[in-house]
Amino acid sequence: KQEVTQIPAALSVPEGENLVLNCSFTDSAIYNLQWFRQDPGKGLTSLLLIQSSQREQTSGRLNASLDKSSGRSTLYIAASQPGDSATYLCAVTGETSGSRLTFGEGTQLTVNP
Amino acid sequence: DAGVIQSPRHEVTEMGQEVTLRCKPISGHNSLFWYRQTMMRGLELLIYFNNNVPIDDSGMPEDRFSAKMPNASFSTLKIQPSEPRDSAVYFCASSIQGAHRTQYFGPGTRLTVL
Numbered sequence: 001k002q003e004v005t006q007i008p009a010a011l012s013v014p015e016g017e018n019l020v021l022n023c024s025f026t027d028s029a030i031y032n033l034q035w036f037r038q039d040p041g042k043g044l045t046s047l048l049l050i051q052s053s054q055r056e057q058t059s060g061r062l063n064a065s066l067d068k069s070s071g072r073s074t075l076y077i078a079a080s081q082p083g084d085s086a087t088y089l090c091a092v093t094g095e096t097s098g099s100r101l102t103f104g105e106g107t108q109l110t111v112n113p
Numbered sequence: 114d115a116g117v118i119q120s121p122r123h124e125v126t127e128m129g130q131e132v133t134l135r136c137k138p139i140s141g142h143n144s145l146f147w148y149r150q151t152m153m154r155g156l157e158l159l160i161y162f163n164n165n166v167p168i169d170d171s172g173m174p175e176d177r178f179s180a181k182m183p184n185a186s187f188s189t190l191k192i193q194p195s196e197p198r199d200s201a202v203y204f205c206a207s208s209i210q211g212a213h214r215t216q217y218f219g220p221g222t223r224l225t226v227l
Binding site for chain 2: 031034106
């Protein structure tokens with residue numbers, strides 16, 4: 001059974017700092033990995049999707065990397081802003097699990113002005 | 114597009130009552146997903162449909178839960194009878210069919226069973 005772990009569970013940083021969120025998964029037979037953002041009381045918003053054949057994806061100040069063989073992904077946020085404060089979740093789709101997403105517990109990020 | 118629409122946004126009910134949650138996917142999307150989020154268990158997939166057909170319902174906790182998708186623009190998740198441990202936020206998501214496609218989430222329904 002696939003298990004996804006995110007470290008740290010919570011992170012508080014001053015505005016402007018660069019930061020890294022970590023995600024690990026136990027079964028490397030994945031089809032893709034996604035990073036989502038969840039604001040309090042709201043649904044999830046997809047940030048980046050990395051196919052298993054890719055090493056990284058970038059969108060603005062966000063960069064996600066994937067090392068499938070070691071079961072790891074990182075989300076790098078450059079020049080953090082208070083508006084980046086949210087919970088960040090990673091999720092994987094297994095090669096044989098169709099469209100089923102398995103989520104990590106999330107990292108709660110607070111960027112202080 | 115209005116995005117995925119869920120109703121109600123909040124539901125408070127008493128144990129034993131029937132609860133029906135509703136979802137309207139994004140127009141043109143042919144995959145629909147129901148998730149449950151709790152502090153203890155995080156975000157879990159309950160069931161998903163492709164072209165209105167249930168594909169994977171292995172996450173449905175027990176027979177008290179049922180989901181239907183009578184057409185491409187509407188789905189329901191029903192709990193009968195409800196129990197306090199069903200209290201959670203229930204999300205609906207939709208996508209174009211395919212494991213490589215991004216899923217778009219609705220705002221969720223916060224269910225409280227007293």
